[in-house]
Amino acid sequence: MAHVRSLFFTGAASESEAKAQAAKKAGHPSSLIWNITNRCNLKCSHCYMAADAHILPDQLSDEETIQLVDRMHEAGCPVVFISGGEPMLRPNFWEILERVHECGIKPTISTNCTLVTEDNAQRLKDNGVKWIATSLYGTREYHDELTRVPGTYDKVMAAVRTLRAHDIGVVLKTAITVGNWPFIFDMIQIAKDEGVGIFYICDLITSGRSEGEEALRITKEQWRELCDFIVDDMLDPDSHMEYDIGAIPSTIPYIAEKFIERGVDVSKGLERLSLFSACPVGQGHMAINSAGDIMPCQFSQEWTVGNIRDMSIEDAVKLLRALDEQPSEGQCAPEVCAYTHICRGCRVKAWMRTGAENGGNPHSEDFSCILNKAEGERDVDLAAAGAAAGAAAGAAPCKTICGH
Numbered sequence: 001m002a003h004v005r006s007l008f009f010t011g012a013a014s015e016s017e018a019k020a021q022a023a024k025k026a027g028h029p030s031s032l033i034w035n036i037t038n039r040c041n042l043k044c045s046h047c048y049m050a051a052d053a054h055i056l057p058d059q060l061s062d063e064e065t066i067q068l069v070d071r072m073h074e075a076g077c078p079v080v081f082i083s084g085g086e087p088m089l090r091p092n093f094w095e096i097l098e099r100v101h102e103c104g105i106k107p108t109i110s111t112n113c114t115l116v117t118e119d120n121a122q123r124l125k126d127n128g129v130k131w132i133a134t135s136l137y138g139t140r141e142y143h144d145e146l147t148r149v150p151g152t153y154d155k156v157m158a159a160v161r162t163l164r165a166h167d168i169g170v171v172l173k174t175a176i177t178v179g180n181w182p183f184i185f186d187m188i189q190i191a192k193d194e195g196v197g198i199f200y201i202c203d204l205i206t207s208g209r210s211e212g213e214e215a216l217r218i219t220k221e222q223w224r225e226l227c228d229f230i231v232d233d234m235l236d237p238d239s240h241m242e243y244d245i246g247a248i249p250s251t252i253p254y255i256a257e258k259f260i261e262r263g264v265d266v267s268k269g270l271e272r273l274s275l276f277s278a279c280p281v282g283q284g285h286m287a288i289n290s291a292g293d294i295m296p297c298q299f300s301q302e303w304t305v306g307n308i309r310d311m312s313i314e315d316a317v318k319l320l321r322a323l324d325e326q327p328s329e330g331q332c333a334p335e336v337c338a339y340t341h342i343c344r345g346c347r348v349k350a351w352m353r354t355g356a357e358n359g360g361n362p363h364s365e366d367f368s369c370i371l372n373k374a375e376g377e378r379d380v381d382l383a384a385a386g387a388a389a390g391a392a393a394g395a396a397p398c399k400t401i402c403g404h
């Protein structure tokens with residue numbers, strides 16, 4: 001998760017980013033993603049949670065969910081992303097939301113929007129919801145085929161309009177694959193036309209119903225094309241779109257390089273990245289699943305570090321922070337990659353690739369780095385890029401990009 005505009009300039013996510021940074025500095029959780037249920041009314045073909053009609057047998061009870069909200073509050077958590085499965089299917093969804101609001105925690109709801117109506121849009125607003133994050137995958141035909149429920153595309157589009165009419169901000173999210181790559185630029189245009197504030201693009205995580213589907217991931221060239229588009233769009237004075245990029249942190253140094261090539265001052269972004277690397281693992285960020293398991297990231301459903309039933313949120317933050325203290329390895333190691341301090345590589349992909357069944361090594365290299373064509377073969381000469389950037393900014397190369 002990296003909000004590109006708010007990172008380098010000022011954007012729709014600046015307020016929540018500032019809150020997250022302050023929380024991290026204070027040793028509090030900076031952001032928390034909470035899958036309150038695994039149950040879902042859709043059956044998306046790519047779902048990393050393999051969500052369906054079932055709930056987990058050891059799901060947190062209603063009482064435990066309310067206690068957990070209170071514990072988040074006591075631990076100084078500024079924002080919570082209430083997700084699922086489909087969170088609005090959980091019978092005590094509104095009770096949870098009301099408690100979050102009463103505690104002063106800022107809620108964002110991550111929902112497939114099939115249950116958003118006029119009435120409950122107002123109820124969401126009354127409970128302090130400023131942002132709803134919902135998913136769009138392409139054309140009507142493609143979206144409905146992927147979610148395996150006809151009519152879903154129309155429900156999402158109707159909900160987006162309802163939410164905007166209630167002045168609730170909308171984040172449109174897509175997991176990008178070779179299947180919906182042909183629609184990505186049209187989806188961004190739809191988002192702009194519908195008054196969507198943030199467009200989130202996530203690399204495919206090959207777990208759950210996507211397990212083993214490596215061939216569905218778009219290429220590094222396509223990621224670079226997408227980043228080039230984002231850079232152009234962010235330099236267009238008429239565009240205010242906030243872009244959020246998930247599970248592929250190397251896009252951030254790539255974008256920084258492109259801004260530098262265009263003579264754009266990236267010092268604010270680099271300063272922020274020196275506090276928060278592009279991969280959020282160990283940065284105060286955490287995810288909690290519907291059974292209370294604590295995870296370094298929402299995509300690491302099988303890489304858990306404890307359970308909220310027997311671990312405090314404060315201890316979980318400390319435990320997760322220790323992950324950030326160990327250097328990344330291989331092509332992401334500090335002696336190999338000048339960008340490791342601001343990027344770190346995706347720790348979940350590293351963990352998954354080294355074999356969940358063997359315990360996983362979250363510090364191993366991120367094979368999906370878009371700065372490389374293949375192992376050992378760089379598209380971008382990092383040293384030269386740093387030197388050119390340094391000359392342009394009148395600073396030492398390392399200072400310009402890495403801040404060290």
Ligand SMILES: C[S@@+](CC[C@H](N)C(=O)[O-])C[C@H]1O[C@@H](n2cnc3c(N)ncnc32)[C@H](O)[C@@H]1O
Nearest residue numbers: 046047048084085110111112135173175204205
């Ligand atoms: C698990 S869903 C939960 C919230 C809600 N049900 C929804 O679909 O928006 C959260 C987000 O994860 C994304 N997602 C699901 N499987 C994924 C995968 N394998 N890789 C990347 N993102 C994925 C979905 O597209 C969705 O935007």
Ligand code: SF4
Nearest residue numbers: 040044047051085112
């Ligand atoms: S991606 Fe969301 S809507 Fe789709 S099956 Fe998974 S939890 Fe349900």
Ligand code: SF4
Nearest residue numbers: 332337340343345369
């Ligand atoms: S090599 Fe690793 S740390 Fe360096 S930019 Fe690529 S993914 Fe990030």
